[in-house]
Amino acid sequence: MQLPQYPRYDDYVDSGFDWIKNVPGHWTVSKLGSCLSPVSKKNHGDKPLLSITREAGVIERDVEDQDSNHNFIPDDLSNYKLVREGQFAMNKMKAWQGSYGVSEHTGIVSPAYYVFDFAKSFDPRFFNIAIRSKLYVSYFGSASDGVRIGQWDLNKTRMKAIPFLVPPLEEQQAIARFLDDKTDKMDQAVKIKEGQIALLRERKQIIIQEVVTKGLDPDAPMKDSGIDWIGQIPAHWTVDTLGSLLFPVSEKNHPEKTLLSVTREQGVIVRDVEDQESNHNFIPDDLSGYKLVRAGQFAMNKMKAWQGSYGISEHTGIVSPAYFVFSLLKDFDGAFFNTAIRSKLYVTFFGQASDGVRIGQWDLNKTRMKAIPFIYPSVEEQKEIVKHIEFEMAKIDGAIELKERQIEALKEYKATLINAAVTGKIKVI
Structure with a gap:
């Protein structure tokens, strides 16, 4: 976005600073x-x-x-x-x-x-x-x-x-009024677009939850799943529990492997050990006690499972020894299992299976976790569902990306307008 043709002051002088350059002569x-x-x-x-x-x-x-x-906030302030x-x-x-x-x-x-x-x-x-x-x-x-x-x-x-x-005091006040008006309008525009993005992301969750519990055929015969939060499911789908689908594994002594993280936003990812902002947890010199996660296995931060910090790994690496690692006992399309289990519906189940121990930390109860239900069709149908989800998500992600670019353009325009006004590059009175 380009600044409109605002008027300029009549007289400019060299400020003496390269970053500022010329300024109004009376400033x-x-x-x-x-x-x-x-x-x-x-x-x-x-x-x-x-x-x-x-x-x-x-x-x-x-x-x-x-x-x-x-x-830390001391008692004596x-x-x-x-x-x-x-x-x-x-x-x-x-x-x-x-x-x-x-x-x-x-x-x-x-x-x-x-x-x-x-x-x-x-x-x-x-x-x-x-x-x-x-x-x-x-x-x-x-x-x-x-x-x-x-x-x-x-x-x-x-x-x-x-x-x-x-600038002179009256001019300061005029510039502040001008920028308050312009930036308030831009902030409102950004807020509207952020709300639209939130709705689009919610739409993604709705689409995912619908197809991983109801399938793609609206005319398929249905049956009661026996699970209140899921309700009716296609009659040919299987109702199972995580306890019968996941086998716990604990393979250690692989300190040479890549460090992985398990996040709410992305599931299992390669850990950026240089990013201090996201590395609140201490990394020991001896990583032999860390657990191996192979590509295709399911890994979980058990203290944050209630918020969705788990997923199927696309990488082979190691995670904290406090995490859970599982192999899938049945034949699944990994992308289907990952998409379904990370949907809001199943995150809610993990919340119910966790007990709060301190703020932000809820310990997952193994017994209640094993009882979490999981429904699924044949592998062939799983693959069809994944293709459908990928197609729909690509459309929505494109719309989100467009709005994010518009937000960035508005923010850049706002910064440019402020810089121009407070350094006298434009005259706003």
């Missing part, structure tokens, strides 16, 4: 060191906890959300720093990715974070939009030094030297 080229004044007020442990995120800037912290609270509404706060270890912003809340943040008052006359909304734009995030990246993966310590001296363009 001031300042530096953050002269725009911000550091503050550090503590002993406000009664105030709400705040978080500073890349996605949304300064937000109220959801202390009940264990997934987003990786950092008197050392936490106060952030007042309208102040600028920053996670200095993640400033390189944009974890900062002007706060709309009053609360407290980690004592390791930075908090600032404005040392000049700023419209807070303008400053927040500008400083969180891609242009300035890049500057914070160049002002940070890597200390470990995901953590880059912001250098105070280099931060103070980051350039910041300051």
